[in-house]
Amino acid sequence: MRGRSPGSGISPWAGRCAARCGLLGVVAGAALAASGCGTPEGNVSRYQAEALGTLRAAQSSAQAVLITLDLRLSDRTFGRAADDAVTGAEGSLSSTAGTFEALQPPRGADAVREQATSLLSRAEDAVAAARIAIRRDDRTAMRAARNDLATAVDDLDHAPDALS
Amino acid sequence: MKKIFGVALGILTAIGGFVDIGDLVTNALVGSRFGLALAWVVVLGVIGIILFAEMSGRVAAISGRATFDLVRERLGPRVGLANLVASMGVTLLTFIAEIGGVALAIEIATSVNEVLWVPVVAAALWIVLWRVRFAVLENVFGLLGLSLIVFAVALWKLDPDWGGLWQQVTTPRPRPGETWTAYAYYAVALFGAALTPYEVFFFSSGGVEERWTAKDLGTMRLNVFLGFPLGGLLSLAVAAVTAVVFLPVGVQVDALSQVPLPIAQGVGKIGVAIALLGFFAATFGAACETGLSVGYSIAQFFGWRWGKFVAPRQAARFHVVILLSTVLAVAVLLTTVDPVAVTEYSVVFSALALPLTYLPILVIANDPDYMGDRVNGRLANVLGSVFLVVIVVVSAAAIPLMIITRGGQ
Numbered sequence: 301m302r303g304r305s306p307g308s309g310i311s312p313w314a315g316r317c318a319a320r321c322g323l324l325g326v327v328a329g330a331a332l333a334a335s336g337c338g339t340p341e342g343n344v345s346r347y348q349a350e351a352l353g354t355l356r357a358a359q360s361s362a363q364a365v366l367i368t369l370d371l372r373l374s375d376r377t378f379g380r381a382a383d384d385a386v387t388g389a390e391g392s393l394s395s396t397a398g399t400f401e402a403l404q405p406p407r408g409a410d411a412v413r414e415q416a417t418s419l420l421s422r423a424e425d426a427v428a429a430a431r432i433a434i435r436r437d438d439r440t441a442m443r444a445a446r447n448d449l450a451t452a453v454d455d456l457d458h459a460p461d462a463l464s
Numbered sequence: 465m466k467k468i469f470g471v472a473l474g475i476l477t478a479i480g481g482f483v484d485i486g487d488l489v490t491n492a493l494v495g496s497r498f499g500l501a502l503a504w505v506v507v508l509g510v511i512g513i514i515l516f517a518e519m520s521g522r523v524a525a526i527s528g529r530a531t532f533d534l535v536r537e538r539l540g541p542r543v544g545l546a547n548l549v550a551s552m553g554v555t556l557l558t559f560i561a562e563i564g565g566v567a568l569a570i571e572i573a574t575s576v577n578e579v580l581w582v583p584v585v586a587a588a589l590w591i592v593l594w595r596v597r598f599a600v601l602e603n604v605f606g607l608l609g610l611s612l613i614v615f616a617v618a619l620w621k622l623d624p625d626w627g628g629l630w631q632q633v634t635t636p637r638p639r640p641g642e643t644w645t646a647y648a649y650y651a652v653a654l655f656g657a658a659l660t661p662y663e664v665f666f667f668s669s670g671g672v673e674e675r676w677t678a679k680d681l682g683t684m685r686l687n688v689f690l691g692f693p694l695g696g697l698l699s700l701a702v703a704a705v706t707a708v709v710f711l712p713v714g715v716q717v718d719a720l721s722q723v724p725l726p727i728a729q730g731v732g733k734i735g736v737a738i739a740l741l742g743f744f745a746a747t748f749g750a751a752c753e754t755g756l757s758v759g760y761s762i763a764q765f766f767g768w769r770w771g772k773f774v775a776p777r778q779a780a781r782f783h784v785v786i787l788l789s790t791v792l793a794v795a796v797l798l799t800t801v802d803p804v805a806v807t808e809y810s811v812v813f814s815a816l817a818l819p820l821t822y823l824p825i826l827v828i829a830n831d832p833d834y835m836g837d838r839v840n841g842r843l844a845n846v847l848g849s850v851f852l853v854v855i856v857v858v859s860a861a862a863i864p865l866m867i868i869t870r871g872g873q
Contacts, residue, residue, distance in 0.1 A: 353873075360716045367715070367725055377728035377736050380575040381721070387575075388719040457714075 477606025482695020509658025524671030564803020605749025656815030
């Protein structure tokens, strides 16, 4: 019984360990919360909110690519700088879409998932086409990619109506 | 004439050296999300850094010793150690972010992935810190950093609705769709970016490197009172151009490569080239400052010889610390961690560490044993005390806000 506090049934070491584990748990929880990790969504409205947040982020990335394309078409920026901006936005869009697609949709939210993933997929395709055109410095392809991208951005802009 | 040149050079390098990766990223991001509704934080941060940089510069000029050289002696080893751990931890994080920032700036110019540039940048940085004289290092990168004035030129060329921008400044609240907690989180981040601990580490230690005396107080104050506010205007220009170009179309800046886009829109290719030079100079200069600051803080705490005013052989441990910090920074960045994410965390943790950095400055600047009759006046003490309260509040709010907003989401 050495080291055991009277009546508690738990040794001081175990108590300290439990306290440390508790502290570690709090720190780990805080770290997870800060890093944006979340559990699968539990209900349709939360899932819908998650979809809208994802589409807003996707709209931001796609719009950045659209601006870059316009600047490159008007020869106001360098090919390498444009390539880097588009590649960065593409990576961001891909990561955003991947995170959403990995979420388990609750029952009754399949239509939301389908619409959201369709919008994301179209935006990803348009951004990839823009990146290819910019790297090839192909003006015709850039103009074609710009039209597709403008449509994708417009669709993402109207996503709240489409998902409601 | 020589004196006027010296003063002008000091002010120019203070302006050019004011902006670092934290200011660039945070201001660009905040401008794209909140417009200029957080401009008041930049103003508040500039007032704070002016106040405490003047104090730490005065301590260096009068006592001939850097402020943090005196912390352990004046406040004891425990407070000294707490100060060292908190401030140096943040400075090291900032150092990593700055090296990543240099690599990102080169990536934008070359399209070669930043990870490949990290070892090259680190090697160049270490050679510069080892071989180049302090004054050359400070003046060259400070002057090149003035290239960031291109943000102000771009703002003017974009011909924005000035009334609309002013309305954002005078409406300090989140825009529709944004929450108060996100607004507060970015206020904390901007405050942390403006008052990063390394700035006072470097300023006071730099004063000793340059052998300031009481005669240099006037020049030092001109640098601080003119150079820092003008540097703060550069930060606001970064936020303003992203507010003009990105805010109306819903683009939220999440990469350094997006920051030159408004410049391209306003000024064109030549502007992009100047901006990239400015990014490189600002981040490389700040990497030099933070690298030296890590060495300063550890060497000063343990009472080792330090600084670039002595030969490297005479300050071997100081240079070993810099070398090891550089190796650590490379190791962290080679994990492919996003330098922009490191920057965002560094400015928030900077806010967390602020009280442990700034309280000792206030205490030492009031100690007649070190300062003689050059102790703080009443105004400096009142403002310093008020600021400390603000700093404590910001520090206490930093981590809860980070958790609540999931890192500003």
